[in-house]
Amino acid sequence: MTDTLYYQPKSVDEALQIKAELGAEGTFLAGGTDVVVGIRKGKLKVARTIDLSQVPGLDGIRRHDGFLEIGAMTTHKALEQHDVPAALAQSCETVGGPQIRYLGTVGGQIGTASPAGDVSVALIALKADVELRSAARGTRRLPLDEVFVGPGKTVIADDEMVTRVFVPLGRRSDFYKIGKRDAVAISLVMAAASVGPAGDVAIAIGCVAPVPLRIKRAEALLDARGLSDEAVDEAATIAREDCSPISDHRGGADYRRAMAGTLTKRLLSRLREVTPVKAKPAESSAEVA
Amino acid sequence: MTNASGVEEQTLTLPSEQEVEKLRAAEATWSLSFTLNGESVELMVDPTETLYDTLRERLRLIGTKGACLEGECGSCTVLLDGKPVTACLVTSPQVQGRTVVTVEGLAKDDRLHPVQESFIACGAVQCGYCTPGLIVSAAALLAHNSTPSVEEVREALEGNLCRCTGYTKIIDAVLEAAGDEPAVMSVGGEK
Ligand SMILES: Cc1cc2nc3c(=O)[nH]c(=O)nc-3n(C[C@H](O)[C@H](O)[C@H](O)COP(=O)(O)OP(=O)(O)OC[C@H]3O[C@@H](n4cnc5c(N)ncnc54)[C@H](O)[C@@H]3O)c2cc1C
Numbered sequence: 001m002t003d004t005l006y007y008q009p010k011s012v013d014e015a016l017q018i019k020a021e022l023g024a025e026g027t028f029l030a031g032g033t034d035v036v037v038g039i040r041k042g043k044l045k046v047a048r049t050i051d052l053s054q055v056p057g058l059d060g061i062r063r064h065d066g067f068l069e070i071g072a073m074t075t076h077k078a079l080e081q082h083d084v085p086a087a088l089a090q091s092c093e094t095v096g097g098p099q100i101r102y103l104g105t106v107g108g109q110i111g112t113a114s115p116a117g118d119v120s121v122a123l124i125a126l127k128a129d130v131e132l133r134s135a136a137r138g139t140r141r142l143p144l145d146e147v148f149v150g151p152g153k154t155v156i157a158d159d160e161m162v163t164r165v166f167v168p169l170g171r172r173s174d175f176y177k178i179g180k181r182d183a184v185a186i187s188l189v190m191a192a193a194s195v196g197p198a199g200d201v202a203i204a205i206g207c208v209a210p211v212p213l214r215i216k217r218a219e220a221l222l223d224a225r226g227l228s229d230e231a232v233d234e235a236a237t238i239a240r241e242d243c244s245p246i247s248d249h250r251g252g253a254d255y256r257r258a259m260a261g262t263l264t265k266r267l268l269s270r271l272r273e274v275t276p277v278k279a280k281p282a283e284s285s286a287e288v289a
Numbered sequence: 290m291t292n293a294s295g296v297e298e299q300t301l302t303l304p305s306e307q308e309v310e311k312l313r314a315a316e317a318t319w320s321l322s323f324t325l326n327g328e329s330v331e332l333m334v335d336p337t338e339t340l341y342d343t344l345r346e347r348l349r350l351i352g353t354k355g356a357c358l359e360g361e362c363g364s365c366t367v368l369l370d371g372k373p374v375t376a377c378l379v380t381s382p383q384v385q386g387r388t389v390v391t392v393e394g395l396a397k398d399d400r401l402h403p404v405q406e407s408f409i410a411c412g413a414v415q416c417g418y419c420t421p422g423l424i425v426s427a428a429a430l431l432a433h434n435s436t437p438s439v440e441e442v443r444e445a446l447e448g449n450l451c452r453c454t455g456y457t458k459i460i461d462a463v464l465e466a467a468g469d470e471p472a473v474m475s476v477g478g479e480k
Pocket residue numbers: 027028029030031032033034035036037072073094095096097100103104105106107108109110111112116117118119156160161162163184185186187359360361
């Protein structure tokens with residue numbers, strides 16, 4: 001391979017081959033809204049760029065087998081304009097301004113692994129899975145919340161890329177973001193929740209831990225006891241207990257912790273009020289979860 | 290050299306234009322072709338430079354402004370395949386084979402785009418730094434939606450900051466320009 005610093009593969013296989021050879025030296029470039037800003041701010045060192053813009057077949061949204069399949073290069077704007085679950089649409093609408101939403105992609109949002117990733121929080125609360133692919137080992141599929149291990153850290157291997165996201169259909173969902181202003185603002189705290197056709201609940205909260213946080217203890221409680229007032233209150237208490245927020249220039253840890261509870265309660269109460277949609281039941285995501 | 294108050298004076302020597310050109314040419318190892326304002330362009334770029342740099346520094350299209358260079362302010366907004374994006378976040382090789390329209394490309398023949406006309410008529414410009422980006426964002430909106438509500442105009446301009454005007458006259462100008470026939474409003478390059 002030549003010593004170019006910038007690669008523009010024309011297929012997924014070629015991209016994976018280059019990535020396998022470069023390993024940690026190679027950085028995928030999708031919409032660039034994190035990569036280019038990171039380089040500019042001096043926070044990100046990129047030795048070699050693997051530009052995915054000329055790779056066909058990585059974007060697009062389709063319904064298949066009870067899931068919404070979203071290609072990694074699908075932009076936030078494309079999702080917002082498509083018929084997708086409520087929490088996903090709402091999270092995409094709140095990312096940056098229109099120019100950022102036309103560039104930023106789902107794959108990039110996952111690759112960035114920010115605890116403030118609005119779309120990641122919505123996807124986790126929708127019990128989404130991620131498909132990872134490498135040249136050597138083919139594909140593997142795992143729940144999105146198991147992908148994140150810390151700010152900017154994931155279990156994605158050095159030779160792997162995100163190829164698709166699978167969102168189970170038929171879940172009612174909602175998303176709520178608190179930011180400093182309405183547009184182009186990173187979240188101060190944000191949360192999403194969903195209820196499945198069988199009544200199972202999922203909750204995720206952003207900006208309150210090193211990763212977008214799934215509140216599994218609260219989910220288990222609600223699955224056992226339903227969305228009664230008391231159970232919802234207890235779930236909110238658990239959300240406050242299970243988070244580990246920090247204070248920064250956007251807001252204090254105490255405020256974030258309090259809001260983790262408030263948003264949990266608000267989302268669950270709203271989901272309870274809405275009459276259940278007659279959703280096509282999702283193929284059980286248990287087999288992959 | 291020391292000045293009257295005893296402070297060492299620095300003489301600043303700027304590189305000549307030829308020297309700058311030479312440096313840029315040395316970095317330009319990537320061959321790029323795309324459609325710019327209706328014409329096909331082929332040139333050599335540094336693959337790590339942004340579309341903002343290529344437009345302004347190599348192609349001398351200085352209508353596109355830059356303030357933050359981090360995607361926050363929208364002053365560098367251009368249309369990529371008909372969609373508004375911040376040119377400071379796009380690497381130039383990403384536009385290979387695609388269509389870019391800058392503020393310079395909105396006028397047709399000798400006629401300004403209706404949004405440009407109405408920005409002048411409504412006094413929506415003060416210092417003018419944000420204006421090209423706002424006009425491009427507004428033109429993108431009106432190309433799809435010829436009769437937007439105030440709310441839709443606000444949403445379309447959400448990613449563009451203006452430090453001078455307070456936005457009222459900008460929104461008035463976009464609403465004023467709305468309603469023209471689609472042919473006039475077309476911005477081209479849409480996929
Ligand atoms: C002004 C501004 C405002 C913003 N506001 C918000 C906001 O409100 N909420 C929010 O959540 N985010 C926000 N963001 C962040 C950003 O837009 C998102 O994180 C976006 O989803 C990143 O996608 P991208 O395609 O631009 O990623 P890129 O910058 O191209 O890549 C990001 C990371 O993911 C990796 N990557 C990309 N694609 C893949 C792939 N297929 N497989 C594996 N790794 C991959 C890259 O190597 C890189 O490490 C904002 C950014 C800006 C500049």
